[in-house]
Amino acid sequence: MRRIKKVSVTKYIISYLIGLILALSLLMILFVSILADRVIYYDIQSMLINEALKNNRNVRFEDGVIKPDEDFRYEDDGMYFQILSENGTVLLGESPKGLETFDEEIHQRLRTVVSDKKEFYIIDRINRRLTKTVGHIVYNRCIVSKKDADSKYHYIKYIAYASIPVFLLFVLGAGIVISRKIAEPLKQMSKTAETIGKEGELSRRVEYDGRITELEVFTETNNRMLARVEEMLENQKRFSSDVAHELRTPIAVLLAQCEYAKEYAGTKEEFDEAINVIYRQSKRTNTIITQLLNLNRLENGRIVLDLENADLDEMIRSVCDEIEFKEKECVRFELKLSGVKANLDIGLILILLQNLIQNAVKYSPAPATVKITTQYRGEAVVVKVQDFGCGIKEEDLPHIFDPFYRVEKSRNSEGFGLGLSLAYRIAKVHKGELEVSSEWGKGSTFTLIIAGN
Template sequence: MKRISIRLKLTLWFSSVLIVMSAAAIWGILHINSRVDINRLTSLLIQEVDLSLSEIVYAKEPQGGPIGSYWLYYGGGYIALNESLLVTQNEVRLAMYSLDGSLLYGENPISSVTDSSGFSDATLTSHPYEGSVYYSYDRLLSVDGLDSIWIRGVVSSYAEDFQLSMTIRAVMLSLPMFVVVAVVGGYLIAGQVLRPIKKISDAASGIEQGGDLKKRIELGEGKDELHSLASSINSMISRLDRAFETEKQFASDASHELRTPISVILAQCEYSLEKTRTETEYIEAMEVIKRQSDKMAGIISDMLDFTRLETTPERYIMERLELSELVSLSCLDFEHLSDSDKKGIKLVSDIQPGIRVYGSYQLLTRLVTNLISNAFRYGKEGGNVWVELKSADNKAFLSVRDDGIGISSEHQPRVFDRFYQVDSSRSGEGTGLGLAISKEIAKLHGGDIELKSSLGEGSEFIFWMKLSV
């Protein structure tokens, strides 16, 4: 069975079920039909016998009698018999008997069986006879002045059996044809239904062999489960494609960003080794090497953090925490910076107390620090940085605004890209990953970061996330 195709398995399954159900249905129909036929036959027998009682006329002397009748002398009187009365009526045969069981008139095809069993008024009896079943029904007729007589009706089930056998034969001949048509139709329908799976398999195989993540499963329009599956697989492939493209871009950006400090370090080493330098020159070279090494260390550290955020976010502990306290402590750290580091910038904070969220203390601290340090980095000397935290609509909103150089509209869509820096002249002041990491942290917490900025008027970064329940 393991080597049989799904199409054939489905066909065999519903074919087997169809055959069993058809056989059961046919058996039930035939069984019910036979019972109905027997009931109809016995009802007809009783009806004909009872009708005959009302049509028998008795008189002391022969008179005109009913049309088409003649007189039979019995018991000191005469019975007027209609010529059509005691002949076969609707397959029922009628016979008249005296009280001692002598046949007076009519016909009884199974007299050899019934005559020995006697009579019983208003009683229906079955008699197996020569491969068929006969039914008899007796009625006792009593008329004033007339000795009682028996009317016996007999009917055979042969006609009903013959009709039933013809029905069975017709069914047995048509059933195989019906099953064949159903199986062939089911096989074709199964093939039609499973065709999208074949396309999905072929597309997946093509992607696996060619490594082309640009390919997609083309099934056309549809709302069934297979089209939904194909859509999900296409979405998964698109996500993988974006992930690989991002990975390649990340590697390219990282190599580009690391190339500059490495080149500077190599240049300083070559400069120091060309010939004997003065102590001051050696110190200057070592300071350059240290500065570039620190930059490389920062880039590598941020790259590792970014990778951890994308690949293993579960490593960060999530808990209910006081966001108001976290932001306040972060602001306090920046207020303690030296004047040279702050460039004379004044930090103004407006923090609503008691705002609680569910998240990682480590990551949210990193996000707040990145936004505030970014505001100090690009704020103007002697300017201001405003930090505001408030809650609204079941969300926490953190706004970090500066009055610095601002960002032009053409650069705003890319400020959250990795290693992207608007002012290349200040590339040495950061790794270019701060905002990208902050954006990823916001998404990890079910929130986002938005930018509002105008060139020359400063920038505002707004982070939001849901409050803790």
């Protein structure tokens, strides 16, 4: 694979600027050349017309003849003036040397003519005052040597060409300054990132107080990414610690009971009791491992949904019946079901419903009352599980779906802190949402929203 040569931001921008400047130089030389010629052309045309008009005031028509006044100029500073008849006959005026025998049709635009290897600018304009007096069209003609006229305007091209390198040097200098201003915060960001990488200080953040919006957005994005990485690592550490703690307790009990059964169980009853404890703790350990495996599969997208059209109301009734059978008289369900159906994975949604409903019973004072409602909201199905227990404190709400997070800080409380996390991810793989609202001391409501049929 071809390796691309790396360069600094400053060199990268300057290299592009040099290429751009070379291209601009060629374009500007071409543009200035064309523009200068056009400017000179129109300026000479305007000058000749104005001079001819001024000289026109010094001509009169008297006794059927066009006569010049004493102020009439036949030649002035290299410009020659003539009065022409309608057919081009010279009625008054002189021609410059080399153009005495020149005879050309009248043309009212500036043009260049060649006579005796000399070039001249010529322009004709209608003399409206004499035309009105004489009764037929009379023209003013103004002639000037092209060489003499152009020499007066050469400075325009010189100034234009001289301004090109000045302008390009200014662009290059401005580019260098701008590139350094852009590169400086990037270098600082790079140093900070390198320090974070070497020292592992994820709590550090990149700072930028400049005025470039893109760099500010980049800095904010980078800092959010660092915060997210820091949070993920902290969650991973806490998760590992929680897993170790949750598994250590039942394993310690298992080892203790095995040792007791081996060393101290003297009767069949004592031995059976030890076996029962081992069995219960083995089930507890198996439950933790199963939930962890399910959670891992859901988070890594390794579960393929077995979707089918299911009656959510019937699933809720079956979960409630199972809990009522276990809890006897300690729970009462208020069901307000609307006959909702949805395409879902029955096995996963049953796990979700069991976790939500068991959680509501667990955190409600006996006899627990749990209210469950279902309804359609547009094309979506909404399931609400409401309890009237202790509720959840506001500071606990953002973490309620985190693995191993429990409202009670004591690890001796019943449960593993995986149920709500598992339920949340089951809702997500169904492209749904699991929301919670709660008021401390009054109870909580969990709302499941998934697509209906």
